[in-house]
Amino acid sequence: RDFTAFTELKNALRKIAAAKDENWENALSASEALCRIEEKLKSCKNLYGYLHIAARASGNNSPEIILEPASSMTKVFSDKSLYKNRQPFKPFLQLARNEYENMQVAVIPAYDSLKNLKWKLSKFADKSGNILECELKLVGHVKTRRPVYEVAHVGWWPDPLLENISALKTLPYPDIITLWLTFKTAPNQKPGIYSGKLTVSADNAPASAIAVNVEVWDFAIPHRSSLPTATALRRHGWFKKIYGSAANSMTEKYEDWLLERYRINPADIYYGLKDCKWTSERLSELIRKGMNY
Numbered sequence: 547r548d549f550t551a552f553t554e555l556k557n558a559l560r561k562i563a564a565a566k567d568e569n570w571e572n573a574l575s576a577s578e579a580l581c582r583i584e585e586k587l588k589s590c591k592n593l594y595g596y597l598h599i600a601a602r603a604s605g606n607n608s609p610e611i612i613l614e615p616a617s618s619m620t621k622v623f624s625d626k627s628l629y630k631n632r633q634p635f636k637p638f639l640q641l642a643r644n645e646y647e648n649m650q651v652a653v654i655p656a657y658d659s660l661k662n663l664k665w666k667l668s669k670f671a672d673k674s675g676n677i678l679e680c681e682l683k684l685v686g687h688v689k690t691r692r693p694v695y696e697v698a699h700v701g702w703w704p705d706p707l708l709e710n711i712s713a714l715k716t717l718p719y720p721d722i723i724t725l726w727l728t729f730k731t732a733p734n735q736k737p738g739i740y741s742g743k744l745t746v747s748a749d750n751a752p753a754s755a756i757a758v759n760v761e762v763w764d765f766a767i768p769h770r771s772s773l774p775t776a777t778a779l780r781r782h783g784w785f786k787k788i789y790g791s792a793a794n795s796m797t798e799k800y801e802d803w804l805l806e807r808y809r810i811n812p813a814d815i816y817y818g819l820k821d822c823k824w825t826s827e828r829l830s831e832l833i834r835k836g837m838n839y
Contacts, residue, residue, distance in 0.1 A: 610751035643766035670742035
């Protein structure tokens with residue numbers, strides 16, 4: 547490794563991080579320094595792939611821990627070589643009352659493994675102190691096998707959202723982890739701009755933080771959608787296979803989750819009335835929760 551280039555990059559990035567918005571001379575000087583060492587870094591293959599990501603990290607407090615926001619529609623792979631052709635994403639969301647909205651933040655070790663990595667989310671509040679609810683989860687991965695049809699990637703695939711995890715013992719370089727933010731507005735949420743930040747720290751690197759702003763509009767999404775929907779997940783079979791004796795209760799939780807969070811009717815298009823497992827009480831409950839057919 548070219549440790550001289552590493553050191554020069556580290557110092558240049560720290561100058562960018564320390565530069566205030568009104569002091570463009572410091573930021574410009576640091577950016578020029580990055581350009582001067584770019585040729586040196588081309589020989590450092592592991593690090594060079596992160597150069598342009600790191601150069602955009604001026605909002606971070608630490609160049610060692612790069613925080614890059616991403617759309618909820620983007621698949622962020624743990625292998626950095628697969629995390630490419632991404633579109634710039636501004637950490638600013640907009641949503642109505644009685645709605646959910648999501649975004650991601652990729653956590654990228656700049657040039658070394660991170661020890662005892664931790665993350666925490668501040669409160670999101672407007673200028674009057676009103677609070678916006680936000681959940682923070684770690685994106686997990688499942689190992690896929692090649693199916694009979696063509697797919698873009700086979701292997702570790704980002705998919706499940708893991709709750710109650712706020713630390714990792716080690717984030718190996720050059721792996722990437724992704725944190726998932728879910729914002730929820732109440733039906734009577736005060737409209738306006740809510741601000742907060744995500745902070746990520748490690749024992750062997752200064753902490754990084756990314757500010758996120760959320761605009762809440764002054765109208766609410768109706769409790770019951772006007773768009774009829776249907777699913778085809780054959781949930782009864784694989785729920786029993788996964789959850790055993792708890793399949794019925796987990797099926798109800800899954801149905802409520804589909805209906806209450808995403809306004810998707812939980813009825814299956816391949817099950818007729820004779821196959822329906824709902825009692826009249828359960829059907830009435832689902833209708834109260836928003837089912838529209």
